[in-house]
Every structure is written in C-alpha cells, then in structure tokens.
Amino acid sequence: MNRPKQPKRTTIYDLAELAGTSASAVSAVLNGNWKKRRIGSQLAERITKLAEEQGYAVNMQASLLRREKSKIIGMIVPKYDNRYFGSIVETFETMARERGLFPIITCTRRDPNLEIEAAREMLSYQVEWVVSTGATDPDRVTDLCAASGVRSLNLDLPGSKAPSVISDNFSGARELTRRVLVNYERKLGHRSPLLFIGGRGNDHNTSERVRGFLAAHAEMGIAIDEHHILTCGYAPEKAEEALAAVARAEGSVPMGMFVNSTISLEGVMRWMTCSGHTGAKAPTLGCFDWDPFVALLCEDIEMVRQDVPAMLARVFDIIDHGAHAGSLIEIPPVFI
C-alpha cells in the first residue's frame, strides 16, 4: 500500500537498494540462512522490516528456477463429490504443508485423458512427486513421470510400476459381507445370498471386493448367483439402471445388497425410492464407503470407512523414506 498500483513488484534488488545493501544479503536474510552468512543482526532486522513494509513476496518462479528442488507435490484425484476423496484431498494438503511442500491438486472427473494431461502439466511445474488417486491408468502416469525423473505413487487404486497404498479391499469386503449376511438372515429368518452392485469389473478394488464378497458367502455356505454381481460402473445412474434391469428380468431383486461405493449407493437409493422399496420394504445394505447422512438416516445399513489418515500417513512415509517400485500396501478399513 506504500506504493499504490505497482507496475513492477518489489524485488530483492529494490529491497537491497532501500536497505543500502546487496541483493545477496537480502536473499540470505529472507531465506533465514543469515547466521550461516553471519550477517549483522541490525542489517537483518532492517531488511526484514523493509520487506514487511513493502509487502514483499518472493517470486517463486525465479526462486525455483535457481534452486534444485521445487518442493512442489502434485495429486491427481477423480472427483470432489464424496467424503472419501474430499478427506483424501484435505488430509493430503495438510500433511504436505506440514512438510513444507506445496500441494497442487487436479481433479480429472474420471477422464483418462485429463489424467495424463494433468500429470504432464504437473511435470512442467517441476513437481517432485505425483500421487495418482483412483487413476484409471496409473502406470501410464508413472511412466510419464519416470521419463522426467519424477517419482510417483498410487493411492486408492494400485499400479504395478510405483508403490501403491490402498484399502485392504478383500478383508474389508469379506467382513462387511459377513455382517450384512447376518443382518439379512436375522431379518429374513433364513440365510440368503446378497447382490453385489457398483464398480468396474476390471478394476483391482472391485475385483478384490467381489472376491471378499464371495469368500464370505462361501464361509457361510451360501450359494451365490453370478447374475447378481453387477459391476456396472460407479455412476449412480448405472446402479439405478442395473437394479431396474434385474427387477424387469427376474421380477424381483434380492433384498440384501453389497454396494461398492457411496456413489453407487446414491443410485441404489434412487432405485429404492422410485420402486417403493422404502421403510419396512427397504433392503438390508452394506456399503464399502462411508457418509455421515447415510449413517444417520439409513436404518438397515453397515458401512466400512476407508482409513484415510492411515493411508496418507503411509503415503508420506514413502515420500519421506522411500519404498520399492511395485510394493502394495493395504490398509485395513474401519467398521463403525
């Protein structure tokens, strides 16, 4: 405000001139390594005050150009519209900042092209790490990064070329299935198989969850109908349509379900509302993901919450201390 309408921003040269010293002294003071340069504390103080007054802010672009490390860390995330990804992003930001890293985050809206476009852009910004969250093709991102000597990491969905931190989908799904089967039996008076809905059949998480789902049924000696494994994608509409299709084809739908995400759950609930399966007629549900309103409002549902803090703790552990390329770290999800 001292200089209204600056045509040029204040630089260390301006500061040096005002302080009657050199740019290098200003730089050293402002970077906090002035004891190493043994700069007079009066000078240091004068410079600091001046910088304050002038509203000086380093030009990161210049600073980073000169430095060897950028301290920038990138994250690619598919969506911001559910609690899981929301908390991943929020935790990531917080933990990055705690380490003096500058987080840049890009949302790809599940567009595979945007995924690698975003990675490329991040490389241009000289990121030191790229964390691909829920990426369709994480190995492609890893390759791209590797070509520029940048390390990468997969979160939520694993890849084969970089360390991956994911939920323990098999165990989580098995336990969730067990619980829902018990609830369902209690309600029905006899054992009966569940329907699985949501996710992509060829993504790792979904297939692991299907495996857990089948294991729990097998354990309890319940035969499962393969037609009732509906890996129809994540979008709510897909789940809604898939259920409607089963209802049309078979005249009814199993009243016990394993839902693969809150996104799919939205579709399941739309179907329930449209087809009148509410109140006493509502199905017994399990959801591999958590949402506070569902927890509060839905009577007959079990939810697993993926352990985001633990997952990100591992991510930053790898960033801080390393891990080998293909390693797969599985974090147990928590039951409420």
Next chain:
Amino acid sequence: MNRPKQPKRTTIYDLAELAGTSASAVSAVLNGNWKKRRIGSQLAERITKLAEEQGYAVNMQASLLRREKSKIIGMIVPKYDNRYFGSIVETFETMARERGLFPIITCTRRDPNLEIEAAREMLSYQVEWVVSTGATDPDRVTDLCAASGVRSLNLDLPGSKAPSVISDNFSGARELTRRVLVNYERKLGHRSPLLFIGGRGNDHNTSERVRGFLAAHAEMGIAIDEHHILTCGYAPEKAEEALAAVARAEGSVPMGMFVNSTISLEGVMRWMTCSGHTGAKAPTLGCFDWDPFVALLCEDIEMVRQDVPAMLARVFDIIDHGAHAGSLIEIPPVFI
C-alpha cells in the same frame, strides 16, 4: 525412456542441438507461434517429434519468469467435506482450465491465519487472481493482493473491497421458510414458528438468512421467539449442543426448523437420533444447502441448492470482463 535416469531434464537447448537449430526456434514451435515466425514446417515437425520422443516438458518456472502473465489463478476454500464446496472447487477447476488458466486451490479448514498465509503463498506463485471462498476475512485477503497488484474476488461470503458473488440469501431463506412453515402447519394443524439453527450471527449470509426467516414469519403473521434463533456456528457439534441446551432449558424444542447448512444439519440429525426424534417424531425441516442422501432419505425436509454453476459463471465473467470493486452479485438458489 530414451534417456534413462536423466540427471538433467531435457531443455530447449538439448532439443535445438538434436534438431540442428536454435533454442528460439524450438521455443517458437513449441509455443505454437511458429507461423508468426514463419518457421519451415519440416523443421517444425522435426522439433515436435523430437520433443515428443524425449518426453520434453517446458519448465514453467523458467517460462513464467520470462513471461508477463502467469495464467495462474488461485482459490481459497474452507473445506472439502460437503457437496457445496466440492462442486465449487470442481467447477472452478474446470472453468479455469477451459480458459487456459492453471488453478491452484488451498483448503484453509476455516483457519483465518491459514487464509492469509495461503493468499501470501499464492502471491509468491504470481497468481493473477485470488478467489476467496467462504473466507472469514475476505477484505484482508483483498488488501494483501492489492498490495501486489493482484486482483481478487469473493465467493459465497461477501467482502467490501472486491467484487462478491454470493447466493441470494434473503430471498432463498424467505422462500425456504415459507415452504417449511406450510409443511409444518399441515402437520401440526395450526401455524407455529420455526427454530433457526446454524451459522455465525455476524456473518453476512447468516444474518441475511435470518432476515429472510423473520420476513417469512412476519408475512404469515407468525410471532417468533428470539431465543429460537441459534446462530451457534457451523460445526455439527455446535448445533447438536445448542438443541440439547434448548431442550434442557425449555423442556422441548420446536418441531419445525430452518437449518443453515448441511454441516449444521449433520448436528441436528445427531441430536434427533440421540433424543429419539426420528420417524413419526422427526421435526419438519428446511435446509439452506443440498445433499443427495438427505434428499433421498429424509422424509420431511425442504432443501435449497445454491446455484454453483451460475455463481462460477459470474465469477469467470468478472475475471474475463471485469466488475467494480465493491459490487455484490446475488445468485438465486434453486428449489428442488
């Protein structure tokens, strides 16, 4: 991958050498202004191919240092944990990219210090614009930016020193209140006032919503008890406690409520669950905000959805074409 383990990243000089030309030609080609420089198309092609092969990525730091405009745009956002802010961020990113701007987003977790810390950091990165969303003290951010000649904008919560785009809180709240009053009367068999809960008494949006709330009561000739305006903050716990306190003090709580956000609604629902106000005993609700699960699962609730696409369209309209400093743009929210 041609060069494994690059110690140095490929630069335009490397490319120039490989192509047998100069760095400026490479720069021009890669920036797409090679017709202006009338560079031979064979050369252009060769350079492009080489860049591809080498996995070349511009060094943004160097590029931006030299350029006059950074094309970076910053957004400060309080949280990622609800649909409203989630869609703000997602829409912002998308629209920024459409314009060739690079979005950087920081989540402040409602910490006022982080707010200005984040703004300062963005200034270091030479952002051209800062959009403060739901900021506690947006004018402080505006001052900070102005001191560096950077323009800023307020979203969701208005400031006095920069253009602000917000919801039409008064009209939205009045209409929402009307609807809930009607529902409540239908249920009760007679007219009765609502309770207002959530938000901070001194924030603009909350006070406008209270004004709309009062106006709707006045219109319908319903007297309102000032003790039932509980602007207890946004956190769920606060709402939960506030309701419990009213219940303790007065023996009961009005069974019609205006809830100021989905965050507060979470607290209201916790209280409902704990105190047994569910099913037939559930209150008639209105919520100034929207959530898909609440819409699906909650019987007796009206929700207003803030019109995020329209709000961001105005934001980018200002960025593209300007607006004067203190202007306040109010976007009508939509009723489902």
Next chain:
DNA sequence: TTGAAAGCGCTAACAG
C-alpha cells in the same frame, strides 16, 4: 561480515 557475478530455462526483440 559483505558484495559481485554467474547462470537456472525460457521468451522476445532484433539482426540477419
């Protein structure tokens, strides 16, 4: 204790 100077990778005149 401090300053001078080189150079990070890129862009944009300007000079051929």
Next chain:
DNA sequence: CTGTTAGCGCTTTCAA
C-alpha cells in the same frame, strides 16, 4: 525463414 542476445528474479559460489 532463422539465430543471437538480453534479461526475467533469484540463489550461490567466490573473492574481498
């Protein structure tokens, strides 16, 4: 049509 050159603002030896 193409190359040479001068910085952008900063960090970091190196020399004083």
